[in-house]
Amino acid sequence: SLVADWGYNDADGDTEVGASALITWYKNNINQSSYYNVKTILTNDLTKGDVWNYTLQVYDGTNYSLLVNSGEITIQNVPPVVEAASYVNLVISSNEVLTASWQYSDSDGDSQITGLANITWYKNGKYNASYDNFSTLSALTKTDNWNYIIQVYDGEDYSSPVNSSVITIRNDIVPIIMFS
Incomplete structure (x- = not known):
């Protein structure tokens, strides 16, 4: 599986409102709207050679953060x-x-x-x-x-x-x- 994961730090000391994170997944640079706000992409939905990344905005109860881009992950071969x-x-x-x-x-x-x-x-x-x-x-x-x-x-x-x-x-x- 592929999991969106991040660290959180707020200058005001506010805690993250976890269920409010905005996650947008991209496969081969194409928006995957069916995975909007989904934290985990299941293994069955991954194909060898595809390149995945996501954008993220977190929420502190008052404001959303700036948009952050994850690194790209290329799905590797699974041994037989x-x-x-x-x-x-x-x-x-x-x-x-x-x-x-x-x-x-x-x-x-x-x-x-x-x-x-x-x-x-x-x-x-x-x-x-x-x-x-x-x-x-x-x-x-x-x-x-x-x-x-x-x-x-x-x-x-x-x-x-x-x-x-x-x-x-x-x-x-x-x-x-x-x-x-």
């Missing part, structure tokens, strides 16, 4: 979020391929830049640099435990890292039981 880090198959055998799967969201509406996701893999709890940024692993060994940490990218910022669950590789040989 990994909603869930999982696997395409939740049960995997050593003769199969282990594929990372995740859900992406971005409150700015930015698309994920898939090729720039940071993926680090851990085998039996130890970092394995040879698989950095691969979303798929093969040549798996039974009983190995794998997990990964992912950060996604929206073209401007990376998400916070998210850790997947640990998955244990099962044996690829199906036992044949013979009855006589």
Whole structure:
């Protein structure tokens, strides 16, 4: 959210009549009349790249102050979020391929830049640099435990890292039981 905030000082010692402040918001230098005398602009009403400022006059019960301009604020990118880090198959055998799967969201509406996701893999709890940024692993060994940490990218910022669950590789040989 974006909040109009100010300090108050009156030469006569009068206190500010808070509900009487006159606030006029501007977005990209255009008056936003729907926000007249609104102190807080909600996050849902802000768009990345927009430049906001406001003018203000405060009231001491007798007089309004001179008009004061705030500084400009440029709305910045909000980093994306990994909603869930999982696997395409939740049960995997050593003769199969282990594929990372995740859900992406971005409150700015930015698309994920898939090729720039940071993926680090851990085998039996130890970092394995040879698989950095691969979303798929093969040549798996039974009983190995794998997990990964992912950060996604929206073209401007990376998400916070998210850790997947640990998955244990099962044996690829199906036992044949013979009855006589």
